[in-house]
Amino acid sequence: MKVLKFGGTSVGSPERMRRLLDIINPNERQIVVLSAVSGTTNSLVEISEAYKVDKNKAVSLIDNLKSKYIVFIQDLFPQQEFYAKGNEIIETHFATIYSFANEASFTPAHERAILAQGELISTNLYTVYLNQIGIDAVLLPALDFMKIDEESEPIVPFITEKLTPLLEANPTTKLFITQGFICRNPFGEIDNLKRGGSDYTASLIGAGITAEEVQIWTDIDGMHNNDPRIVKNTRPIARLSFEEAAELAYFGAKILHPQSVLPAQKYKIPVRLKNTMDPTAPGTLIDAQRSEGEIKAVAAKDGITAVKIQSSRMLMAYGFLRRVFEIFERYKTPIDVITTSEVAVSVTIDKTDNLKDIIEELADYGAVEVDKDLTIICIVGDFVSSKTGYAARVINSLKEVPMRMISYGGSNNNISIIVDSSFKHSALQDLHEGLFN
Numbered sequence: 001m002k003v004l005k006f007g008g009t010s011v012g013s014p015e016r017m018r019r020l021l022d023i024i025n026p027n028e029r030q031i032v033v034l035s036a037v038s039g040t041t042n043s044l045v046e047i048s049e050a051y052k053v054d055k056n057k058a059v060s061l062i063d064n065l066k067s068k069y070i071v072f073i074q075d076l077f078p079q080q081e082f083y084a085k086g087n088e089i090i091e092t093h094f095a096t097i098y099s100f101a102n103e104a105s106f107t108p109a110h111e112r113a114i115l116a117q118g119e120l121i122s123t124n125l126y127t128v129y130l131n132q133i134g135i136d137a138v139l140l141p142a143l144d145f146m147k148i149d150e151e152s153e154p155i156v157p158f159i160t161e162k163l164t165p166l167l168e169a170n171p172t173t174k175l176f177i178t179q180g181f182i183c184r185n186p187f188g189e190i191d192n193l194k195r196g197g198s199d200y201t202a203s204l205i206g207a208g209i210t211a212e213e214v215q216i217w218t219d220i221d222g223m224h225n226n227d228p229r230i231v232k233n234t235r236p237i238a239r240l241s242f243e244e245a246a247e248l249a250y251f252g253a254k255i256l257h258p259q260s261v262l263p264a265q266k267y268k269i270p271v272r273l274k275n276t277m278d279p280t281a282p283g284t285l286i287d288a289q290r291s292e293g294e295i296k297a298v299a300a301k302d303g304i305t306a307v308k309i310q311s312s313r314m315l316m317a318y319g320f321l322r323r324v325f326e327i328f329e330r331y332k333t334p335i336d337v338i339t340t341s342e343v344a345v346s347v348t349i350d351k352t353d354n355l356k357d358i359i360e361e362l363a364d365y366g367a368v369e370v371d372k373d374l375t376i377i378c379i380v381g382d383f384v385s386s387k388t389g390y391a392a393r394v395i396n397s398l399k400e401v402p403m404r405m406i407s408y409g410g411s412n413n414n415i416s417i418i419v420d421s422s423f424k425h426s427a428l429q430d431l432h433e434g435l436f437n
Contacts, residue, residue, distance in 0.1 A: 001029045001212060002029075002031075002213050003031045003033065003205050003206045003209075003213075003215070004023070004024065004030055004031070004032050004033065004217060005033040005035075005180060005198055005199060005216050006020060006035065006217050007035045008035040008037060008040070009219055010034075010035075010217060011035065011036075011037050011122050011126065012037055013075075014072060014075040017126055017129060018129075020032075020126075021135075022279060023217065023274075026130075026174055026175050027174055028174060029173075029175075030174065030175060030176070031176045031177075031209075031211075032126075032176065032178070033178055033179070033180045033201050034119065034123050034177065034180060034198075035180050035181065035198045036118025036119050036181075037072070037118065037121070037122050040122075041115065041118050043065045044117060044118055046061055047061045047062055047065070047114060048115065051100055051101075051106040051111075051114075058101065059098065059101055062097050066090065066094045069090050069094075069121070070087075070090065072125075073087060073125065076125065077128070077129070082129075082132040085128045086125055086128055089125055089128070090121070093117045093120055093124075112190050113189075115182075115192060119142070119180060119181050120179060123139060123177050123179050124139065126177055127177045130175065136173055137173070137176070137177055138175070138176050139177050140166055140176050140178040141178070141179070142178050142179040142180075142201065143184055144162060145159050145166065145208075146159065146182065147183055148184070148185055148193070152185075152191075154183065154193070154200070154263075156204060156207050156208050156263060159205065159209075160208045164209065178205070179201070180197060180198025180200075180201040180202065181193055181197040181198050181201060196260075199216055199256060199260035200257050202215075202216060203262075203263045203264045206263070206267070206269040207267040207269055211269055214269055214270070215271075215273075216255075216260070218273065218274075218276065219276060219277055221236050221274075221277075221281040221282075221283055222237060222273045222275070222283040222284030223236065223237050223248060223255050223284045224236055224297070225237055225296065225298065225432075226297065226299075226428055226431070227252070227299070230424075230428050231428050231429055231432045233432075236281070236282075238285065239284070239285050239287070239291070240284060240296060241288065241289060241290050241291070242261055242265035243411075243412075243413045244296055244297075244382065244413050245261050245284075246258070246261040246262065247299075247411070247414045249261055250301075251299045251301045251378035251416075252299035252301040252376075252378065255273060256273065261286065268288060271286040272284070272286070292384045293381075293384050294382055295379060295381035295393070295435050296380050297379075297380050297381075298377065298379050298428060299380065300375050300377050300378070301350070301375065303350050304336065304349070304374040304375055304418065304421075305352050305374065306347070306348050306370070306374055306404060306418060307347055307355075307358070307359070307370055308344055308370075308371075309324055309345050309367070310344040310366050310368075311343060311365055311366025311367065312366075313365065321345060324345060324365060328349070328358065331357060331358055333351050333353075333354060333358065334349065334350075335347045335348065336348045336349065336376060336416075337407045338407065339406070339407055355370070373420065373421045373422075374418050375419055375420070375421045375427075376416055376417070376418055377416070377417040377418075377424070377427050377431065378414055378415075378417075379415040379416075379417070379431065379435070380413055382412065383412050390408075390415065393434060393435060394431070394434075397430050397431045397433065397434025397435060398417065398427060398430055398431065398434075399430075400430065401419055401427045401430060402419065404419060406418075
């Protein structure tokens with residue numbers, strides 16, 4: 001069985017929904033994971049924010065969104081019988097969204113429940129549409145089998161336990177539809193896998209049922225070897241290892257949710273990135289196969305802050321780095337890149353909510369310097385330790401770009417360069433010229 005994920009633009013209009021069958025084969029057993037109709041999640045976020053300060057404004061925003069869906073179902077369901085079913089779906093889910101106007105306070109749990117309505121609406125409408133045109137499709141409610149633990153980590157064995165009987169109960173059905181993004185938390189409340197979580201859902205389902213393949217369908221033909229918005233003549237990468245794809249996703253390749261590689265990698269499920277606008281394009285295959293000695297791609301991650309702690313107390317002292325890292329751990333602030341010398345350590349972070357408190361605590365151990373508005377440029381490939389020249393090719397390509405930090409050797413798949421964000425475009429262009437042309 002394959003798992004296919006489609007984002008919001010793929011279900012963004014009735015015509016787009018109809019065209020999904022150019023890709024989905026209703027005669028092949030598949031689970032189709034859908035996001036909310038494009039624009040809906042942003043509208044639901046806006047509604048949630050309005051609920052916190054002005055319930056009348058929230059109701060007005062809900063009215064506006066509902067009117068768009070009424071037009072949507074008029075186009076999608078020309079037959080009165082199925083229009084009635086579509087209208088019932090709209091009424092039911094918008095009744096949930098309206099209901100919070102009657103609550104004395106608006107809580108995070110309420111907000112999560114509202115955000116879930118987008119995926120619930122799109123999947124219900126698409127299932128009814130398939131039934132309207134005579135295709136046997138079964139809706140699998142993600143809230144019945146997607147669950148996260150106390151650390152917000154998905155529980156794959158739970159997915160297997162709950163999803164397998166649902167599939168076995170429909171042995172002749174080929175097509176199953178489910179929601180991306182949404183799940184339940186340990187308290188049984190509606191929760192979610194954060195923005196971009198539909199990719200993650202597809203990968204988790206693939207792991208849970210040991211799928212033949214997970215396909216992520218977007219509007220670009222695979223993962224490119226550089227940012228096509230900045231660099232000309234980029235090209236899709238035919239094949240990546242799980243490790244390479246994880247590095248690229250984390251360090252800026254927007255086509256793939258950073259966490260979505262991990263379950264597929266652990267359970268050895270191939271992931272294929274495909275283009276809904278050009279289904280015949282090969283896209284990018286992500287699997288366990290390595291390509292030793294090859295530089296694959298460049299990606300960039302903005303919004304980076306570098307923190308340097310300099311102290312003679314580091315010299316020949318054990319325990320110093322542990323104490324420094326414990327400060328970041330205490331404030332739940334992940335570190336991206338680390339470089340050290342005998343008397344200094346520099347780290348980069350992209351979460352700065354607690355930066356002031358972190359700096360105050362670090363000052364107990366030495367002089368602290370902070371650089372903001374930085375970008376991590378990540379060069380990804382399979383860098384075999386016995387071969388030479390990788391770092392030289394990278395540095396020679398960036399002769400005109402000042403570098404704040406360099407990290408090489410921590411991973412066989414990543415060379416990271418930290419630059420001022422004003423040099424981001426020139427760095428990406430120079431690296432493309434030096435590494436791929």
